[in-house]
Amino acid sequence: MKARSIRIGLMVTAVTAGLVSFWPGATADDEAAVLNATDAAVEAVMRKSFTNVTPEQWRSRVEQDEVQKLCSQYQNNPPSAEAQHILELSNRGFRYPASGKLLGDWRKGEKLASSGKGGHIGTIRPDPPGRKRGANCYACHTLSPSELSAGNLGPGLTGYGKLHGTSPDSIRRVYQKIYNAQAFYPCSQMPRFGHNEWLTPEEVADAVAFLLDPDSPVNQ
Amino acid sequence: MCFRNTVGFFIAIVIGLYFPGGGLAQDTMDEIIRYREMLKEANPAELLELEGEELWVTPRGPKNATLEQCDLGLGPGVLRGAYVQLPRYFADTGKVQDAESRIVTCITELQGLSLDEATRDWYKPGSENEALVTYVATQSRGEKIHVPATHPREAELYGIGEALFFRRAGPLDFACSTCHGLDDRRIRLQELPNLSTRQGAQASMSQWPAYRVSQGVVWTMQRRLIDCIRQMRWPEPEFLSEAVIALEIYMQNKASGVVSEAPGIKR
Numbered sequence: 385m386k387a388r389s390i391r392i393g394l395m396v397t398a399v400t401a402g403l404v405s406f407w408p409g410a411t412a413d414d415e416a417a418v419l420n421a422t423d424a425a426v427e428a429v430m431r432k433s434f435t436n437v438t439p440e441q442w443r444s445r446v447e448q449d450e451v452q453k454l455c456s457q458y459q460n461n462p463p464s465a466e467a468q469h470i471l472e473l474s475n476r477g478f479r480y481p482a483s484g485k486l487l488g489d490w491r492k493g494e495k496l497a498s499s500g501k502g503g504h505i506g507t508i509r510p511d512p513p514g515r516k517r518g519a520n521c522y523a524c525h526t527l528s529p530s531e532l533s534a535g536n537l538g539p540g541l542t543g544y545g546k547l548h549g550t551s552p553d554s555i556r557r558v559y560q561k562i563y564n565a566q567a568f569y570p571c572s573q574m575p576r577f578g579h580n581e582w583l584t585p586e587e588v589a590d591a592v593a594f595l596l597d598p599d600s601p602v603n604q
Numbered sequence: 605m606c607f608r609n610t611v612g613f614f615i616a617i618v619i620g621l622y623f624p625g626g627g628l629a630q631d632t633m634d635e636i637i638r639y640r641e642m643l644k645e646a647n648p649a650e651l652l653e654l655e656g657e658e659l660w661v662t663p664r665g666p667k668n669a670t671l672e673q674c675d676l677g678l679g680p681g682v683l684r685g686a687y688v689q690l691p692r693y694f695a696d697t698g699k700v701q702d703a704e705s706r707i708v709t710c711i712t713e714l715q716g717l718s719l720d721e722a723t724r725d726w727y728k729p730g731s732e733n734e735a736l737v738t739y740v741a742t743q744s745r746g747e748k749i750h751v752p753a754t755h756p757r758e759a760e761l762y763g764i765g766e767a768l769f770f771r772r773a774g775p776l777d778f779a780c781s782t783c784h785g786l787d788d789r790r791i792r793l794q795e796l797p798n799l800s801t802r803q804g805a806q807a808s809m810s811q812w813p814a815y816r817v818s819q820g821v822v823w824t825m826q827r828r829l830i831d832c833i834r835q836m837r838w839p840e841p842e843f844l845s846e847a848v849i850a851l852e853i854y855m856q857n858k859a860s861g862v863v864s865e866a867p868g869i870k871r
Contacts, residue, residue, distance in 0.1 A: 425764055426764050426767045433842055433848065436839065446774070446838060448771070452773055455772050456767070456771045456772050459781070460785075503775060503776075505837070506839055507840065508840060533792045534792065535789070535793075575776040580776070580777065582775050
């Protein structure tokens with residue numbers, strides 16, 4: 385069974401309904417029509433399968449925003465018009481620390497980078513309420529050369545500050561990237577830490593410092 | 605039961621020795637591979653398999669019946685090759701079912717126990733469901749996974765599973781594909797199978813249910829997927845729910861053709 389078979393099945397349905405007639409391997413419009421049909425079915429299954437969920441959890445953890453929908457639909461490879469739209473949606477709504485300091489404390493940033501704790505819900509192994517959330521940067525990136533247990537889902541960032549410096553432009557750019565990576569790369573796999581309020585603006589600034597501060601182990 | 609805990613404890617100690625706070629990445633990986641090979645000689649999952657067999661052949665419930673006449677898709681009482689052809693559509697329930705949910709159907713129908721009794725504590729170490737699935741899966745060891753998903757309901761659920769695999773949501777924007785959509789990736793030092801490819805799905809699905817060294821217990825695919833989703837910071841889907849079975853049929857279809865080595869050994 386390949387994905388194509390289900391698509392053919394859905395296409396037949398569409399044809400029967402007298403909507404439009406097309407065949408596999410045709411245009412992008414056909415693909416979109418097919419994916420929309422699947423979309424409704426997917427959401428119905430989600431409703432049936434995730435029942436022990438508060439309305440607030442449904443909104444923040446199950447329901448998709450526009451960017452999530454587009455990235456899912458195009459499997460993180462959006463066509464240029466959609467990519468442009470995602471960039472526009474993502475380049476707004478940045479919040480900054482009240483102090484105005486976008487380069488925070490690298491020691492706090494290092495702690496955030498090392499912790500994958502917090503934010504689990506459900507009945508099997510939920511976190512205690514209010515548990516501090518980590519950013520778990522090491523899950524995906526190499527950072528300090530002395531931490532060998534680093535993942536490779538994202539690019540290596542060892543020496544990042546030596547490369548990019550601490551000019552106001554550089555600091556702002558890195559802040560915004562951690563806040564919402566999709567402001568730079570549409571459908572980036574990286575969580576939108578600030579946009580989704582996983583981290584506070586102050587915590588984003590601490591993560592910026594871990595990357596850019598000349599004293600941070602990342603740059604030794 | 606006691607013996608299994610002892611084995612788990614022993615393994616925890618051995619693993620502790622292999623992870624002295626990080627160590628050298630490649631050395632650690634080599635050690636894990638060597639350790640897995642060693643464990644294959646005496647997989648602790650075999651103890652759970654025996655427990656599952658005991659449960660299978662012991663009469664109980666209001667109907668005082670065993671599970672020996674359970675139909676897992678190849679006819680009542682046929683175990684060999686059944687697990688590797690699941691999930692599949694069952695006309696009697698009108699549902700696409702995996703091993704976990706079909707066994708629960710057999711318990712409620714043949715033995716007359718309630719759904720609640722059949723699923724209680726399903727996620728606790730050494731649960732009945734895990735023992736029964738381990739027993740059933742082991743009867744298909746050496747058989748090829750074969751899930752063509754040709755029935756219309758199976759095909760529909762496959763399509764939903766594929767869409768779910770790429771569905772990003774939640775406070776970290778994660779989908780299954782975030783971690784399992786690329787080759788040769790790791791979270792920290794943990795290797796991640798690329799489940800969107802035939803090769804990756806085969807390497808992974810041929811091993812489940814699997815003995816999890818870090819937990820000292822056997823996990824079924826339901827348990828594995830529900831925990832993945834929990835770690836994505838989504839809410840937990842219900843045990844036996846369609847979303848989980850949809851993901852399973854997507855992966856089992858991709859894995860078709862590979863010989864099952866269940867129960868496997870995982871981190």
